[in-house]
Amino acid sequence: MMTRAGGRLLTVTGIDRPARDIVALHLADPAGGPLPEWEPGAHIDVQLITRHLRQYSLCGSPDDRTGYRIAVLRERLSRGASAYVHSYLDVGKKVRVWEPRNHFGLRPAERYVFLAAGVGITPILPMVMRAREAGVPWRLAYSVRTLEEAAFRDELAELGEAVTLRATGTGGRLDLGGFVGDLREGTGVYCCGSPGFVEAAEKAVAGWPEGSFHAERFVPVPRDFGPSEPFVAVCARSDVRVRVDAGVGLLAALRREGVRVAGGCLKGVCGSCAVTVLDGVPQHRDSLLGPGTLDRMHACVSRAATPEIVLDV
Amino acid sequence: MPWRTGHRRLGAAETRGLLGEPDPETRLKILDHLDRNCLTFIAHSPFCCMATADASGATDCTPRGDYPGFVRALDERTLLIPDRLGNKLGDSFSNIVENPHVGLLFFVPGVVETLRVNGRAYVTDDGDLRTMLEQDDVRPELATLVEVDEAYLHCGRSLLRSRLWEDDMRDLAQEIPSPGTFWADAAATEGLDAERLDRLFDDGYQELY
Known part of the structure; x- marks a missing residue:
């Protein structure tokens, strides 16, 4: 069992269910102090009392220094953490959290295209809000299997026509190529979802200028590195x-x-x-x-x- | 005459006579499934002992431990136990394939009560089940699936009397020979000396998965 130094205990101050099979946890300092700053795309390491350590994207507002919001999917084949969060985590319980880190930061662009699938909406949501506040044109395609799996629908509904919500079970797959369009110069494409979704998005932007496409992955990119040398x-x-x-x-x-x-x-x-x-x-x-x-x-x-x-x- | 023989052997009635009868309420705590309380106990337990027996009834009792909740309750009648790196003797497995009955005793550090779960088990290599048991990026090759027949909380008197969770009891550890000493003395084979075997243990303990 890995024990890890540092971090701080945060209290679960609220739990809600933004979609079927997803719970959103609101975390705050037990003493009410401000939490470290973060930018859209950031994630935190969260360690449960069971010592399971997982990474979750921050999906609240970076302007709110009093609390973090993360969303946890109930996984059919949970390796422990997701099942624990869904069954046992309650308001008032504590989790250990480390400083936010960001490998998926939003870089300046003339316009943004956001692509999210399933629980992959979590890092994208604060990006959308940031783009909106900054007055940079943006659009979001959010792919879910069924509408019940679409998280944060209320928040997304307020954003109007720039959001395309697609339930692939009934509506078929999104045409990602058509959605990203062909205005390549100055467009930042940010994508988070299943490996298949990220791969499809990558194909849709093949040939775009270097640095246009940014993806957050939950599973490694499959690659062959040849034999390992000592x-x-x-x-x-x-x-x-x-x-x-x-x-x-x-x-x-x-x-x-x-x-x-x-x-x-x-x-x-x-x-x-x-x-x-x-x-x-x-x-x-x-x-x-x-x-x-x-x-x-x-x-x-x-x-x-x-x-x-x-x-x- | 050796100490182990020659004493009066009691039958069921005599034993019961000396033991007395349990309170009628005691039997009421025995469930035929895992209720919410049992599930919560298992979800926070990092350690359990598993008793198995072969076809003839000869038993083994082995320790199992990992992250709290490592024995996964799939539903109120089904437990899933990972096979982590061990000595590969596989006593429990060879028993279970002959005789499915298992007895589990779950511990939570600091809790004096223990949870007893009895059931019938089988060994599986099912991919989905093994995925659920992945830990530290290692997926076990084998898993034991237990169908629960009985579950109940065992009272805490034995752990209270033993003061098992009290820090000051840890001075006992220094009196115990090292694992290499156990092995060397048992093997009594040239080349298997305690110091070397202790180093093997130390190395082995660096690799837990």
Whole structure:
């Protein structure tokens, strides 16, 4: 069982059900103090009393410093956390929460196209609100299987015609290519949903300018990195050299030697286990960083492209 | 004469006579399913013991532990138990395939009562069920599905008397030989010395999934 340092206990101050199979949790400081700031697209690590640690997008308003809102889907094959939240979390209970992080920030653009599917609406909703406040043109396509699964419908209904809500069970799939249109220059496309949905959206913007498309994923991008080579992680702060064998991950190898590194999803999608690279070249195998990033890496799945890599751990 | 033989063996009536009768209300707490309270206990329990028996009735009792709620209640009559990394002896599995009856005793740290669940089990490699048991990115190869026949809360006197959850009881641990000593003494085989075996334990304990 992983215990992780830091974080703060927040109280569940409200629970509501924005859609069938989704609960929204309102979290606040027990003493009523302000919570750390965040920007649309941010997520928090949430640890339940069962010690399950999960990442949830913040879906409230960044202007509200008194509370966070997250939404949790009831998963048919829950690995524990979703089932626990739906069955046992109550108003007044506490969860441990770490500072918001953001790998899915909204960058300036002349216009925005937002694409969300299912519970993927959560990071998108604050983006929509931000675009609206800023007066930047935007439109949102929100795909759900049935209308009962559409979350935050009241909030979305107030946004008018810029929202296209599609129940694919009755209305068929969205034509994402048609929805994103062909005004490529200056359009930022932000997408969150199932792997199939994100893949379809990626296809719809094939050939668009670099940096147009931004996606938040719940599962890793499937890629083949070839065989894993052993390497040595030199831990500058702990003053140990850790051999990472071909069949072992960096995070696991570090922990074996007693080097403490935070862990999160362990799949390379959440970014909890970022470590600073001081020397050597990381081979990014996560779904967040590309070969251009040399100063940090995600220890859960990424490895070294050089025989040695020096880490600030 | 050895200590283990030669004493008076009691039958059911004599034993009951000395034990006395339970309060009539006691039997009322025995459920044939998991009610909300039992489900809550299991959802917060990080540890249980599982008793199994082979076809002849010879028993094993083994510890199971993980994140609280690691034994998943799929509904009020069904429990799902992951098979985590262990010694691969598989005593419980070889028993269950011969004899489905299992007895589970759930603990929650700090709670003196324990939850007893009896039922019938089978071993499965069902993909969906194993997915639900994934922990720290590792999906177990095997799972045990238990159909619940009986469930009830066992009173806390034994844990109160034993002071099991009291911190000051931890001084007992220093009196216990190391696991390598147990193994080396039991094996009594050249090359299997306690120090080396303790290192194996230490290494093994780094890898929990």
